Amino acid sequence: MIKAITGTKDILPSEIQNWYxxxxxxxxxxxxxxxxxxxxPIFEETRLFSRGIxxxxxxxxKEMYTFIDRSETSVxxxxxxxxxxxxxxxxxxxxxxxxxxxxxxISPMFRQERPQAGRFRQFHQFGAEALGSTSPALDAEMIxxxxxxxxxxxxxxxVVKINSLGIPSSRENxxxxxxxxxxxxxxxxxxxxxxxxxxxxxRLFDSKDERDQKIMENAPLLIEHLDDESLxxxxxxxxxxLAAGIPFEVDPKLVRGLDYxxxxxxxxxxxxxxxxxxxxxxxxxxxxxxxxxxxxxxxxGFAAGIERILLAMENEKVITEIKPQIDFYIVRLxxxxxxxxxxxxxxxxxxxxxxxxxxxRSVKAQMREANRLGAKKVLMIGGEEYERGTAVLKNMxxxxxxxxxxxxxx
Ligand code: AMP
Numbered sequence: 001m002i003k004a005i006t007g008t009k010d011i012l013p014s015e016i017q018n019w020y021x022x023x024x025x026x027x028x029x030x031x032x033x034x035x036x037x038x039x040x041p042i043f044e045e046t047r048l049f050s051r052g053i054x055x056x057x058x059x060x061x062k063e064m065y066t067f068i069d070r071s072e073t074s075v076x077x078x079x080x081x082x083x084x085x086x087x088x089x090x091x092x093x094x095x096x097x098x099x100x101x102x103x104x105x106i107s108p109m110f111r112q113e114r115p116q117a118g119r120f121r122q123f124h125q126f127g128a129e130a131l132g133s134t135s136p137a138l139d140a141e142m143i144x145x146x147x148x149x150x151x152x153x154x155x156x157x158x159v160v161k162i163n164s165l166g167i168p169s170s171r172e173n174x175x176x177x178x179x180x181x182x183x184x185x186x187x188x189x190x191x192x193x194x195x196x197x198x199x200x201x202x203r204l205f206d207s208k209d210e211r212d213q214k215i216m217e218n219a220p221l222l223i224e225h226l227d228d229e230s231l232x233x234x235x236x237x238x239x240x241x242l243a244a245g246i247p248f249e250v251d252p253k254l255v256r257g258l259d260y261x262x263x264x265x266x267x268x269x270x271x272x273x274x275x276x277x278x279x280x281x282x283x284x285x286x287x288x289x290x291x292x293x294x295x296x297x298x299x300x301g302f303a304a305g306i307e308r309i310l311l312a313m314e315n316e317k318v319i320t321e322i323k324p325q326i327d328f329y330i331v332r333l334x335x336x337x338x339x340x341x342x343x344x345x346x347x348x349x350x351x352x353x354x355x356x357x358x359x360x361r362s363v364k365a366q367m368r369e370a371n372r373l374g375a376k377k378v379l380m381i382g383g384e385e386y387e388r389g390t391a392v393l394k395n396m397x398x399x400x401x402x403x404x405x406x407x408x409x410x
Contacts, residue, residue: 007121052083118276140240154318166230329370333382
């Protein structure tokens with residue numbers, strides 16, 4: 001039997017209502033912060049991501065679904081959304097039409113990761129990007145936006161972690177300092193970290209290897225080496241979060257994997273989902289747009305993993321049980337009335353959800369089906385009522401019945 005590809009998942013009808021509910025909340029809250037939805041293609045030219053995300057990142061170096069299509073173009077299934085949003089912004093000159101573009105998305109993403117709980121190869125993210133302003137108010141707004149969505153979904157067991165990566169010049173100075181600090185220890189680092197020492201040294205803070213962690217324990221921290229401008233920006237963000245009553249922790253080791261971040265980075269981390277605990281991550285990227293299109297448009301955004309959020313909701317028992325419900329079930333009393341039932345169902349379906357039996361089942365079996373589907377009302381077609389041009393309408397809430405004219409059904 002052919003099965004779904006490892007790391008991909010079917011979303012079954014029994015789960016779909018949870019997705020709808022989550023998407024509704026995302027859309028409503030995005031709207032209240034005045035973010036507009038953007039939908040971009042599932043695949044893009046590979047160089048968009050290699051340039052936009054950075055060759056040294058995990059995503060680009062080992063996780064992308066890349067293939068050469070029939071016209072010899074290298075294309076990639078999108079592993080994240082920021083690069084695509086920036087491409088669309090530049091391609092359609094949105095930055096010239098509006099000084100500030102506030103955009104959101106809900107979309108599948110693709111990364112060839114080792115599948116485990118909370119980590120898939122096709123997964124879904126919602127997220128937001130605000131392009132066109134360096135104001136720390138937008139950094140705070142992004143964090144509050146993500147926080148409010150998780151809260152509205154009913155989650156409570158999560159923390160907001162924030163950090164600042166500063167402006168590139170102070171980060172470059174700091175990277176040199178870190179290199180110096182580690183110079184004698186490089187040989188003792190794990191193989192992966194030895195590579196990262198050369199290519200993406202900040203990621204050493206992310207290592208799960210105990211030896212690496214021990215070595216990194218005493219490493220100098222970027223936050224202690226930031227310039228005044230970066231510190232001031234970070235301070236304003238913190239002040240605004242405090243004023244909004246959003247609880248947060250400063251985590252100086254929160255470096256995030258991507259090259260393009262500047263200033264604020266943040267994560268919302270769950271205590272309810274095991275090791276893959278980041279529900280949401282984001283940060284400011286004031287240099288990315290220039291890297292992709294040589295226009296100076298500062299930006300900030302976040303992305304949140306829907307499967308992980310649903311898992312956290314399940315574990316925190318905030319997913320409400322969804323009972324099936326339908327407006328009408330039509331019971332056919334005599335087989336000869338199939339066509340009539342079909343006609344009535346079609347009419348009723350203009351304004352109601354309606355189901356009937358397609359398999360010639362007994363009246364008893366049809367009633368059972370009506371109950372299983374959660375029918376609010378059952379319409380019985382047949383018998384002497386039918387001869388009289390009427391039908392019995394049963395209200396399933398209280399069991400009461402009334403006789404109605406067939407000609408008045410709509
Ligand atoms: P990132 O784009 O890597 O910052 O990820 C943002 C969020 O997307 C994470 O916090 C996760 O919730 C989710 N996410 C990232 N990768 C995966 C994956 N492979 N499977 C499921 N969710 C993921």
